[in-house]
Amino acid sequence: MVFLETIHSMFKHLHWANQRILETLQNGEENKQANTLFSHILHAENVWYTRLKGADSSHLPIWAEVSLESCVEMINKNHHNYGEFLARISNTNLDHLVLYKNSKGTEFHHSIRDILTHVALHGQYHRGQINQKLRAVDLEPINVDYITFRR
Template identity: 75%
Template structure:
């Protein structure tokens, strides 16, 4: 459990760093904002599935303002922190049945879903960094080792 909890602390840390970079970049990067919105929407969709609620009405690819992103970063962190605080090691292997955004039904373990959420965001944060570099802005290091070194 400790490893998964640390992964989600890193997710929040990385989201805050990306948010700050996008807010202070000086130039709006619409594609980077779109990808960041997607990360946050996807985190919310997966959280909704984890708690057994219907996620079919939730957006996945909808751009929102950076102000809304800031709210979503904090809400997603709150949701996952609360969820993980009540989860036991044995519950990680519990299989959940859920429907994806196309309505197809799948089954996955809670462990696999949580791992996916962390890795999915990291993938798209890499894309955001590539866009920042192309715009001649400094990419932000969101590697897990940087998080662990920071003592966050």
Template identity: 65%
Template sequence: METIQNMFEHLHWSNQRIIKTLQSNEGGNKQVYNLFAHILLAEQVWFTRLKGLDSSKLPIWAEVNLEACEQLVNQNYQNFKELLSGMSTPKLEQIVSYKNSKGKEFNNSVRDILTHAALHGQYHRGQINLLLRANEFEPVNVDYITFVR
């Protein structure tokens, strides 16, 4: 549980660093904003699935302004913080059934879903950093080791 909780603290720390950078570089690359919104929307979708609710109507890709992104950063953090605070290690092995956005059903453990949700964002934050550098902005250090230091 401790590792997963640390991963989600890192996720939130990383999202905060990205949002601050985007706020200071407004008017930048639209693809950067769309990737960041995708990270946050996907976190929302995975949380919804973990709660046993239907996520099939939630957007995964959508244009979201920076103010709404900031709200999603904070809401997602609160949602996962509450979820993880009440979770025990045995619950991580429970299977969650859900449908993806195309209606296809899947079954995965809570542990695998949480791991995916944490790693998914890091993948896209790497893409964001690549685009920032290509547009002559300083990439955001979101390395886990920096977070734990």
């Protein structure tokens, strides 16, 4: 049960961090590189959710930039989808293997546990890159640290 509690908390953090980055991007001057990275985070969340459902994700965009208005919709959709998925999952399902193909058609298989962990961590990597882009144009990076979320 401990892993599920941790993953639930990590996905709450993911949503919180996405909201903070979105607000920062909405309130600042347009930064194409930061917007592209943020769009990628949201597209990737959708791709992994599609794979977790057992559906084909090879047709879904992964690096397509979308407007910040579309990002709002994507954040809400991803939050809803993962919320429902996590509500249905149990410890007995975590080691179930998910077979999927990446965008190049290469087949992989990973456990639900590993995929959920990856999704929760993947966005944090790119949010760090976004903060680096913001700092490069003399904007204050947004604190999206997990411990700040827990406070």
